[in-house]
Amino acid sequence: MNTRIEDFDYFLPPDLVAQYPAEPRDASRLMVVSRKTGELSHATFRQLPQWLDDHDLLVVNDTQVFPARLKGIRDTGGRVELLLHHLPVPEDNGAISRKARASAGYRARRRLRPGQTLTFGPDLTAVVLALPGPGTVEVRFFSQTGNVCQKILEAGQAPLPPYIRRDPETSDRSRYQTIFARQPGAIACPTAGLHFTAQVLAELREKGVETVSITLHVGPGTFTPVRVSDYTQHRLAPEYFILAPEMADRLNRGRALGKRLVAVGTTTVRVLEFCLRQEGFAAQEGWCDLYIYPGYRFRAVDRLLTNFHLPRSTLLLLVSAFAGRDLILRAYKEAVEQKYRFYSYGDCMLIL
Template identity: 40%
Template sequence: MSAAASEGDTLADYDYDLPDGAIALRPAVPRDAARLLVSRPGEAIGDHIVRDLPGLLRPGDRLVVNDSRVVPARLTGERVRGDSVSRVELTLLAEDPPGTWRAFAKPAKRVAPGDILRFTDGGRMVEAELLSRAGPEVRVRFADDPLAVGSMPLPPYIAAKRAPDAQDTTDYQTVYADPAGSVAAPTAGLHFTEDLLAALERAGIALSRVTLHVGAGTFLPVKVERLDAHEMHAETGTVTAGTVAEIAATKAAGGRVIAVGTTALRILESAAVGGTLAPFEGETRLFIRPGFRFNVVDALMTNFHLPRSTLLMLVAALVGLPRMHAIYDHALAEGYRFYSYGDASLLFPDKS
């Protein structure tokens, strides 16, 4: 008989009820007009807007953003098997080797090795052969570049309500996006504008970049009740020597490091699993949940996350499970907008 789970060790600890109307289908306009919940230990939860950020931080603090660029990884087309034709959708995950992609297929049960897949956009068609399938994941060999006929991969809870459109090409991308590779946006960064970045610089708040290419696995549900049985999906990222040096200088001068988004936080802490931040390039499966020791990050700016998700567990690791529930109760009571296009929070950790 296994020992009883302690608080924060089971999936049920991360559940909450969210009204359907609280899910944002479009971002705030302008981006930095989104609301910003602020949680500091020992203080009442505060309500601000993202544009207030320069005054909520201190000169000498450093924001660290994830600069990964979202690729048009959602493909909608048809599966052809002899005379049988049916609709199929792919969300591309990674190209390996060149011309061959791993992807999530929907509906996966209707595709099989040998099927021909055809995707069109604006009169252009790209054809592919399905090589293998394992559950929802498939391997597909394309005759041409699939991104040429793809659309922005909106999260399932938005895509279920509306199709992606031209506005999402801008909305679902940060203003500082650079290396392409994500199939989901690092959404905390969507709130930043060029004006806000300039205001932060004037306030003496520095900016550093890391890269974590966000995979579609970020939306996969946790299927085990005990968290120690959960296996994280892999994502690739980079922390450069320059960013390491910038963070070290900030810490030495008494400044704080604020991760913009759970993805920035995960790659920073992945680069410091030995206790000291070092340059990093490669794959991470780091699972951050209550009991985790943070070596780099002093605070987190993040959106509001799905119930029973690993991102919610990360928040609980930072602020404590009771405070996490208090934050979400407050956000629901005050009408905050949730998920990728929703409002944000600025969270300072429980130091107890």
């Protein structure tokens, strides 16, 4: 089988990259893709209940994005920007933590150096501890007057992806967040969930569609570019996940009743496939590094709701593994022709 990442490319006019979300959320467009017939049909997201019924079990990711982007000044006077890879970890045991450690990606005109001090506010500084790889840094944050973790969250901005070419706005703190968000820890939003509203969920409940939650804290692994031509040689950095006992039981009951598992987003797919054993779903938490690409045999997921993804990305590989490369690239070509909006704040597709 050909495993060239170059075969998962497509042309996208820059003006189709969504810079703001649809208002309201469920006004986004929905392409419905049939794996059985190859048919492509068009709707709006608020029509989603037309394609689901009481034979479906909706599975969502309830991770919550935290304000992981920090802009500051280095001790030489130059600007620096950090994208934290995880929630900061307190390093002291007091009631109010004054020190916390974190790993991050960084952007600066010149390379950082161990020992440098970075300033992010009147009472929030960080010292560079190490540079473990290109563009990455280990830092220790300090605050003299308050809880350092709280200071970091107050100083941070919504970690919008780089293809959204504007500064984060106040509204992004809530809009770059799904209505399912309960567990803080992600540095990117599981964007397939952005389209849901209370009204759509109510209509699904009326049709007998239950909802189950898993947690996967989206980290840099999800959006790290594939830099090798043979995509099977790419390695996916692990991300922390939780499948609670109650949720595992509900998944197992649903499967026993013959229900179809409808995964909302690629992160949900990876947790479901990672946690399914021969005897069923096993409650667990830990690190998921499951990398899904064409040739993978799906055992858990029956249907997939997902946004439109970047060319040559691990996300596009996963979707192509689920529906087939040719069908997905044909759907993307039609989405471009129909002027769908792409990426995080864009439209979505339901693959049946």
